[in-house]
Amino acid sequence: MYTLTETATVNTTEASLTWLSALDDREPLDRLTIILERMKNVEAEDFGTLMTAIQEHSGSMRWTTQRLLATKWVATNPQGMQAYIEAQPLDKQRSLYSLLYSAWAQEAPMAAYASALQVTDQRTQQNAMQSVAQAIAEDDPQRAIEIAQEMSAIGHRADWVMRNIYQRWANQDPAAARASALSLEDGPEKVQALSGALQNWIQEDPIAALDWLDSQPMDSTIYNSRKQVFSNLLNRDFDTAKAFIASKTDPLERREVLRHVSLNNLGWRKSYDEILEIYDWVGEVATGQTYDSKVGDVIRSLAQVDPARAEAFVLDLPAGNARMNALSNYARQLAEHDPASAINFALSMGYEDEKQRVLRGMGWQLTRYGSENIRSLIASSEDSTLQRQLASQVVNDWSKYDQAGALAWAESLSDDQARSMAVQNVYANWMQAAPQQAFTYLKNSVEQSKQRNYLRSGFQQWSREDPAEAITWLSQLPNTIDENASADLYGSVANNYVQHDPMAASEWISTLEEGPARDRSVSSLVQSISRNDPEAGFIWAATLSDPEIRKNDLSRSLREWVKIDPSAAMEAVKDAAIEASEKEPLLNIIETAQNN
Numbered sequence: 001m002y003t004l005t006e007t008a009t010v011n012t013t014e015a016s017l018t019w020l021s022a023l024d025d026r027e028p029l030d031r032l033t034i035i036l037e038r039m040k041n042v043e044a045e046d047f048g049t050l051m052t053a054i055q056e057h058s059g060s061m062r063w064t065t066q067r068l069l070a071t072k073w074v075a076t077n078p079q080g081m082q083a084y085i086e087a088q089p090l091d092k093q094r095s096l097y098s099l100l101y102s103a104w105a106q107e108a109p110m111a112a113y114a115s116a117l118q119v120t121d122q123r124t125q126q127n128a129m130q131s132v133a134q135a136i137a138e139d140d141p142q143r144a145i146e147i148a149q150e151m152s153a154i155g156h157r158a159d160w161v162m163r164n165i166y167q168r169w170a171n172q173d174p175a176a177a178r179a180s181a182l183s184l185e186d187g188p189e190k191v192q193a194l195s196g197a198l199q200n201w202i203q204e205d206p207i208a209a210l211d212w213l214d215s216q217p218m219d220s221t222i223y224n225s226r227k228q229v230f231s232n233l234l235n236r237d238f239d240t241a242k243a244f245i246a247s248k249t250d251p252l253e254r255r256e257v258l259r260h261v262s263l264n265n266l267g268w269r270k271s272y273d274e275i276l277e278i279y280d281w282v283g284e285v286a287t288g289q290t291y292d293s294k295v296g297d298v299i300r301s302l303a304q305v306d307p308a309r310a311e312a313f314v315l316d317l318p319a320g321n322a323r324m325n326a327l328s329n330y331a332r333q334l335a336e337h338d339p340a341s342a343i344n345f346a347l348s349m350g351y352e353d354e355k356q357r358v359l360r361g362m363g364w365q366l367t368r369y370g371s372e373n374i375r376s377l378i379a380s381s382e383d384s385t386l387q388r389q390l391a392s393q394v395v396n397d398w399s400k401y402d403q404a405g406a407l408a409w410a411e412s413l414s415d416d417q418a419r420s421m422a423v424q425n426v427y428a429n430w431m432q433a434a435p436q437q438a439f440t441y442l443k444n445s446v447e448q449s450k451q452r453n454y455l456r457s458g459f460q461q462w463s464r465e466d467p468a469e470a471i472t473w474l475s476q477l478p479n480t481i482d483e484n485a486s487a488d489l490y491g492s493v494a495n496n497y498v499q500h501d502p503m504a505a506s507e508w509i510s511t512l513e514e515g516p517a518r519d520r521s522v523s524s525l526v527q528s529i530s531r532n533d534p535e536a537g538f539i540w541a542a543t544l545s546d547p548e549i550r551k552n553d554l555s556r557s558l559r560e561w562v563k564i565d566p567s568a569a570m571e572a573v574k575d576a577a578i579e580a581s582e583k584e585p586l587l588n589i590i591e592t593a594q595n596n
């Protein structure tokens with residue numbers, strides 16, 4: 001254990017994890033005193049050694065120690081610290097660069113900025129430029145704004161730093177900050193700038209700030225700034241919210257304000273009776289969908305304070321959307337703490353539509369942790385609605401890591417529809433994890449009449465996630481799948497593949513043999529590309545073997561083509577290798593378009 005005197009004289013090159021770890025046994029103030037003394041006496045040639053030791057330390061003072069060291073290093077030799085960082089492993093460089101530019105921006109902001117512009121890592125450069133802008137915001141807000149705009153010009157997000165700059169500027173000169181914010185070009189940065197310029201005013205005199213906003217010519221920035229004020233101010237000071245809303249005579253404006261007042265987390269700061277008063281107030285100021293939504297929010301807050309009283313209250317509400325929202329929000333709140341009671345509440349609903357709404361609303365809360373108790377409750381229930389609403393959600397994530405367990409549970413369900421839906425959900429994940437096993441199960445264990453649906457949902461999901469892999473298994477479909485079902489699968493996969501990578505999808509489709517599967521795939525391609533590339537769409541459509549599909553897709557692509565180049569479209573129809581009887585309606589399309 002080092003004393004204060006010993007610490008000051010120890011050569012920094014001997015810095016080690018032992019010294020840093022010993023600090024963890026000291027009182028916080030003693031630790032800080034020792035570290036400050038150490039930093040004061042460290043020699044420039046020892047910066048790197050000490051920083052390496054600090055980086056390897058996991059104790060509570062690591063962050064403070066490296067900040068202090070970075071500050072002294074930058075004041076002495078920022079380029080030296082930069083060279084040290086460049087020699088470190090890549091996984092450590094980003095956090096070290098953050099230290100460098102944060103300290104450098106305070107010491108010599110323009111030198112730091114010049115260095116930041118040379119950084120190749122985009123996130124590091126963004127953080128460096130942001131550090132400089134924040135460092136000079138109070139003393140030179142105009143230059144800080146220019147830096148934020150330069151950040152935006154080279155592709156970095158600058159809305160947050162713009163808000164920070166204007167908030168600091170407003171501490172010194174609020175009127176100038178607001179005027180400057182209004183002079184910016186419309187966009188998210190202007191909204192954030194104005195919000196920053198108004199931040200202190202909103203806290204000190206929110207109504208005056210809102211009145212000032214209302215006095216400005218209305219545009220998208222003022223409109224969006226008002227919405228930020230509503231959500232920031234009115235949720236913090238409910239009495240102010242009520243007074244402000246009462247002052248609005250325009251019903252559209254009143255509804256807009258109400259939409260941004262959050263009422264679903266009142267429980268942590270208001271009593272049950274106080275929340276009931278808010279419920280009464282909502283009935284006075286809100287109408288239609290806004291009322292229905294806000295009632296649901298209030299009930300969620302009531303359930304946070306007293307679930308038993310909230311249940312009696314919500315069950316006494318009249319029929320309608322407000323009651324539906326209230327039932328759903330009450331059950332959702334209950335499910336977070338007592339899933340079994342939430343399920344029992346749902347099953348107690350006297351009407352089927354209310355039961356479905358309640359179960360659907362709390363499904364995520366019930367199933368997100370994959371609780372064994374929840375699975376048991378659902379599987380053992382004789383209520384078909386409960387199984388149909390929740391079973392598929394239960395297996396959705398479960399089957400991504402335990403197909404066998406999820407499948408066994410799904411197959412145990414008593415309701416036929418719930419069982420089929422849940423097994424189908426398991427199968428969609430199983431196909432991607434072990435396609436050969438999944439195909440074998442399908443052939444041996446699933447009724448042939450249902451196999452098509454299993455494969456459709458499975459390939460639909462698979463081709464969205466990994467189309468290149470999905471197509472490799474289309475050619476290995478079980479022999480129980482007929483030609484029409486197979487073609488349907490090809491068309492579905494092709495549609496997703498084309499959306500992801502049209503070129504790769506086109507190359508794959510070109511390898512398919514003539515027949516229904518190719519026709520469905522080509523048709524998916526034509527439908528996707530015809531709007532942007534009607535010539536290619538027409539060429540592909542002409543290769544279709546099914547006369548009816550060919551007719552529809554030729555017409556589809558041609559209608560787009562004549563909008564941009566009717567002469568080329570006319571020549572293509574004339575040269576197309578199709579019967580004259582097929583060309584006639586296509587020529588009519590061109591003639592009609594030209595006459596109009």
